[in-house]
Amino acid sequence: MARNVADLVRSAAALVPDGTALLDQRTDRMLTWAGLDAEVDRLARGYLGAGLEPGDRVVLSAPTRIETCLAVFGVLRAGGILVPVAPDSPTRVIGTVIADAGARFGIGVSGVPELTPGDPVDTLPEAGGEDIAVLCFTSGTAAGPNGVRLSHRALLANVEQCARIEPAPVTAQDTLLLCLPLHHIYGLSAALFQVAAAGASAVLLDGFHPDEVLDALGARQVTSLIGVPPMYAALLDRGAERLAKACARVRLLTSGAAPLPEAVLSGIREATGLEVHEGYGLTEAAPVVTWSLVSGTAKPGSVGRPIPGVELKLVDNDGSELPEPDESGDDNDEGRIAIRGDNLFSGYWPDGERGPDAEGWFVTGDVGYLDAEGDLHLIDREGDLIIVNGFNVFPHEVEEVLDALPGVREAAVIGVPDERTGEAVKAVLVPVGELTEEEIRAHCAARLARFKVPSVIEFAETLPHSPTGKLFRRKLRG
Incomplete structure (x- = not known):
């Protein structure tokens, strides 16, 4: 049987x-x-x-x-x-x-x-x-x-x-x-x-x-x-x-x-x-x-x-x-x-x-x-890959850098359309205290290649997650 x-x-x-x-x-x-x-x-x-x-x-x-x-x-x-x-x-x-x-x-x-x-x-x-x-x-x-x-x-x-x-x-x-x-x-x-x-x-x-x-x-x-x-x-x-x-x-x-x-x-x-x-x-x-x-x-x-x-x-x-x-x-x-x-x-x-x-x-x-x-x-899901001017950007790599910045509780990175580069890196951050876009970009620029530095930055109170804690990037794209 x-x-x-x-x-x-x-x-x-x-x-x-x-x-x-x-x-x-x-x-x-x-x-x-x-x-x-x-x-x-x-x-x-x-x-x-x-x-x-x-x-x-x-x-x-x-x-x-x-x-x-x-x-x-x-x-x-x-x-x-x-x-x-x-x-x-x-x-x-x-x-x-x-x-x-x-x-x-x-x-x-x-x-x-x-x-x-x-x-x-x-x-x-x-x-x-x-x-x-x-x-x-x-x-x-x-x-x-x-x-x-x-x-x-x-x-x-x-x-x-x-x-x-x-x-x-x-x-x-x-x-x-x-x-x-x-x-x-x-x-x-x-x-x-x-x-x-x-x-x-x-x-x-x-x-x-x-x-x-x-x-x-x-x-x-x-x-x-x-x-x-x-x-x-x-x-x-x-x-x-x-x-x-x-x-x-x-x-x-x-x-x-x-x-x-x-x-x-x-x-x-x-x-x-x-x-x-x-x-x-x-x-x-x-x-x-x-x-x-x-x-x-x-x-x-x-x-x-x-x-x-x-x-x-x-x-x-x-x-x-x-x-x-x-x-x-x-x-x-x-x-x-x-x-x-x-x-x-x-x-x-x-x-x-x-x-x-x-x-x-x-x-x-x-x-x-x-x-x-x-x-x-x-590194990441294949479907989450961001391509900037032909170069690959894995969101998780950028998120790790952002998570290491004091004042960031959680970070999510997605790709958004860009007429000049095809796609651009967008970061959505849940802050703790005061953070400026300039501070965030300077922190990333010191640790990442230029094309990986977020060009679009948004702040949010929370990020969407699945019941098992997985980040829902698809909802952020929507």
């Missing part, structure tokens, strides 16, 4: 039946692994009794709560395809996802029949393996969202690849605080599915609130926190002493989805004695690709090395592989990141187009370089 992602729950129930599986921080509701498995089974049989058929798409829009986890595993055990969307998505966006996915049912959404359990059936389908388990619509392109087809095989492969890191990032003795949204593959696979695979415990918290997270870390004796850079910056702002006390039992802090500023990394280390281990991933890889846990060293600016079972190389625009980095680490070529592994997706919805090539390689839209030790450094 092909393996199903929901089998993780069944295996955990056999391994640690009385162990705490899920605990809701706000309601104190708790399920053991045996209890969770029984509830998932009941839901799956009820969903099938209500008319769900294997391969049906189910749009799920729900908060990070026990009920959502039950629905996730229940739909998957019944052979359905989960289509997660953010609970705060506009009605228009949810309607587009429903239409594009051809969804028959929904949970927590309007515009499609609500999936509620009916009379339970006796037999569960043998869904798994190459069958699609999750259909994630990403917002990566101007042409509209791409539906990423993730099979049971891909999701289980990534869980197993992460578990092969030594020491393992999640064990049966761990309690993980999960406040990431479950509609994003980061929270769904890199957190929830890994907890299930290890038979660990997850404390669920719907949404990130620094004080609530700090309280939960201590009160629930949390040993692992999975987060994104804005979370760690906010926790650090609450004071080093309070953070250190809250992290008394924590052994592992991990971060992904966006670059972690060096000041935050060093601040967390000084306050707690813990490193924040960064990783790199994408929905198409289910999602983890690299992690600093592989080497065991958190290196500022690096997202680590490929996890076991994942291959990575850098390629030129024509697809040819770039040379290995030299021993000095100087003059390392920047290239497009290509990856290969059993965790890769099955192409884009609906027909599986633009997936891995005949040799299993998938060229991402990310640009980076490898240092002399083989650690990956991200």
Whole structure:
């Protein structure tokens, strides 16, 4: 029988039946692994009794709560395809996802029949393996969202690849605080599915609130926190002493989805004695690709090395592989990141187009370089590249310089049309105190080539971010 992602729950129930599986921080509701498995089974049989058929798409829009986890595993055990969307998505966006996915049912959404359990059936389908388990619509392109087809095989492969890191990032003795949204593959696979695979415990918290997270870390004796850079910056702002006390039992802090500023990394280390281990991933890889846990060293600016079972190389625009980095680490070529592994997706919805090539390689839209030790450094998304008079400007490079300027809380850089140069560099800054455009340009001119210095500067109270902390440059362009 092909393996199903929901089998993780069944295996955990056999391994640690009385162990705490899920605990809701706000309601104190708790399920053991045996209890969770029984509830998932009941839901799956009820969903099938209500008319769900294997391969049906189910749009799920729900908060990070026990009920959502039950629905996730229940739909998957019944052979359905989960289509997660953010609970705060506009009605228009949810309607587009429903239409594009051809969804028959929904949970927590309007515009499609609500999936509620009916009379339970006796037999569960043998869904798994190459069958699609999750259909994630990403917002990566101007042409509209791409539906990423993730099979049971891909999701289980990534869980197993992460578990092969030594020491393992999640064990049966761990309690993980999960406040990431479950509609994003980061929270769904890199957190929830890994907890299930290890038979660990997850404390669920719907949404990130620094004080609530700090309280939960201590009160629930949390040993692992999975987060994104804005979370760690906010926790650090609450004071080093309070953070250190809250992290008394924590052994592992991990971060992904966006670059972690060096000041935050060093601040967390000084306050707690813990490193924040960064990783790199994408929905198409289910999602983890690299992690600093592989080497065991958190290196500022690096997202680590490929996890076991994942291959990575850098390629030129024509697809040819770039040379290995030299021993000095100087003059390392920047290239497009290509990856290969059993965790890769099955192409884009609906027909599986633009997936891995005949040799299993998938060229991402990310640009980076490898240092002399083989650690990956991200530069930017290929689509965010700004071209000024034919010269390439990567926004993240300019943002790093701006972030280092006292008086700048956060910076975003985008390209804007320019009649003379084709494109110009525009910086949008969230200031702390008084800053002038002249001071900003002088700071950049001392550290960047002239064509990289922002010619357009704007100030804002906040910058737009995704639920996982990723900067939404597309909204700034709009």
